[in-house]
Amino acid sequence: MTPVPTARKIDTGKQRQARIVGGLLIALAVLVLFVFAPDAPGAATFRLSRPTDPWVVPNLVIPAGPFTYAIAALLAFLGVRQFLRGGVRWTSISLGFGLALLVAAFLVWATTGKAFSLTGMLQATVVRAVPIALGGLAGVLSERVAVVNIAIEGMLLAGAFAGALAGSVLGGVGGLFAAVAIGGLFGFILAALVVTYRMDQIIAGVVINLFVLGLTSYVSSQVFQEYRHLNNAPVFRSIKIPLLGDIPVIGPVFFNQNLFVYGAVIMVLVATYYLFYTRTGLRARAVGEHPKAADTLGINVYRVRYINVTLAGMVAGFGGAWFTLGSVGRFDEGMTGGRGYIGLAAMIFGRWHPVGALMAALVFGFADSLQQKLALLQTPIPSEFLAMAPYIATIIVVAGLIGRARAPAADGEAYVKE
């Protein structure tokens, strides 16, 4: 009786990937060395707090030359290690870490000889992560029940529009409710199209996006131009949480924000509890993984999908209100600028988990605020290129950093009851 040994695994694909990442990291090291290092004689100054803060933290002054060389060396080290034995295990971590180093080197290079508020940028990062995180959360809620939700972009836009219009007439809270309601309405419409009428999920989503884009653009250019008081909503101001808000750096970044930031964090936590710690959440996930099994156990697959996709729409509607009620108080055509799609990328990067989606949204929010702040620093890079940063970050992250992320098994498939 000799048991036959189990099949081993040949990781040819992964080894190739490890080598590609290694080469990329070495190329980045060279880039840092030759592009950033030569014109770095001075020092970069990063402001961490304002003089009016209760506790003032000294500025962070980084000598650009040594710092850049150190980063080039570190990148080279990471790159070389990818080619050595065991490099495969480090591929994702090395790539993520290497990209972070690159960004640091870039920031120091851009700031050399100037001063720049790091805290301000981190604060903007959190603010700009909000619509992406909420879009991602909406994606998680609907894809966990196997409905692919491309319509998040349209739901965000509808939420932004409704927030501005109702906010102008009824005030901020009224605007918020209207945004959530209109988001929920589009969620319900999407559910009806794909669950009841079994329309292709991608096409249904695109239809909603185009419909919302067309309608809101029309109203804003025709009606809002004429009646400007309809597009002049109040904005939710920042609320400083006592004590916590006074902590240097962390305080302003996390505890002196507006309703939308706190709302997003609370929603992410509630959604996590809902999906992974409740009976209803277990049933929802079962519907996303194996609807037929759920059906044979007496779970109403259609109802679960309707409820979750509508909820997702409400979350996206809330996220949409951020664009108007959370920042400028005014609606502009197509002002969501693809944040809904980036939210979907955040969902994938976050492995279909609410907290993961939030973390991923912070990465994208960072790229977003980076381009905004860098425009102020007057780097030699044209601002149009900087504006691409969030999208380039999306491509790199989705293509390169995602390992074995696994979508819900039934994702995108209509369920046909026999």
Place this chain on the structure above:
Amino acid sequence: MDVELRGITKRFGEVVANADVNLTIRAGEVLGLLGENGAGKSTLMNVLSGLYRPDEGEILIDGKPVAFDGPGDAIRAGIGMVHQHFMLVPVFSVAENVVLGVEPTGKFDFLDLKTARRQVREINQKYGLEVDPDAKIETLPVGVQQRVEIIKVLFRSADVLILDEPTAVLTPQEVLEFFEIVKALRDAGKALVFITHKLNEILEIADRISVIRAGRIVGEGDPKKLNRKELAEMMVGRPVSFDVIKAPYAPGRDILEVKDVTILRDNDEIAVDHVSLSVKSGEIVGIAGVQGNGQSALIEALTGLRRVASGAVLYLGDDITHASVRARHKMGVAHIPEDRHRAGMIADFTVAENMVLDTYYDERFSSGPQINWKAVNARTAEFTHDFDIRTPSVFAQAGHLSGGNQQKLVVARELSRETKLVVAGQPTRGLDVGSIEYIHQRLVEARDTGDGVLIVSSELDEILALSDRILVMFKGRIVAEFDATKGTVDKGAIGLAMAGVAA
């Protein structure tokens, strides 16, 4: 608990799936429901488990009529079904799967997995089942997954368990264990319905047998008084011969030589691990093994659908390791794929279109860019006659034919070429006895006329009936070889090899 089905009729449009079926299920008894695929077994059981509503007739539980509006009602009434295709969520744990739908909860809808685990353990103990409540389903072998399905039904305090083709996915060893569980449940006073088309199994486990054919109950009996032949006749409706008549074994030269071949799956796992084998002219080589041990990858590689990572494949002495699929076709390799819907035919195409999928470019059927449909249709009409494919016309959609006729279509297309090597994967899976007989006959004919035939099947009986030599594959390797030309081969020994225990 006793259940009685009285006069059940179920129609799907024009098709009558069940006609006036009467059936009694009694506590402490295993009722064997025997019938071919498509005879109406599953429809009947779906009626009983609340998935379908009968058009006529009624269900009585302990003499009282009941009506089910959905699976939930049947479960509440104490009727549970173990489906042929497991209804388990692969990424959930055993406990999560068991409680799904009837979860123990705390405040705020909190899912009480602690209680769930304890309840699973209690059932384990009560019926002598051994399953770790925290294990993820996708990490468990099928035999254990099936136990989870049974626990699921017991957890809902079912007194009637419907087992739909429960042994289809099990190894011979797992089947024995499974029978022990069935007996334990019966002795605990449960009523069981064992649905199958396998005669040996029903004779072994059932206390009473009902045979269903074309939607009607055509016979009932006592397994102690019936034999295989009588049962098979009842099931098929005419005498059946179990023996395949073959010409004496006279192997010729090597047709196919596989030398130290390694093949990877899509995820780079090793599917076939340094395998060597040969198939000679005039012999049938059968590869036995539980599904998922590399047989599919081997077939795909031999027919050009999957890259060979290392090693060589020789055909009539020529290296064809990296030859294209069309090149192999032209050289005389026929391929009957294991999943006809995925690789054998296009369900939305007509019978005629399917028939020339491999030869449409031939000058018989096309000139330049134009296909000569007249020739195609004529040729197809010939084949449908020769191979007994029952189709309303050559223009019928292939997907609308019965499973047996679809498979005959594939076999007709492949064997009607000039062939020297036939590679067949699961050639008769899910087919009725008539079609099985026919396809077996065709494969043997190919052998008798000098072709080499390689058959992969997870049905051990099929391998035993056809093969001259039997190879057993386990975890990507050939772990045993049996010579079937000299007397009968020990089924138990093959079973052990299939489970990975080398003799």
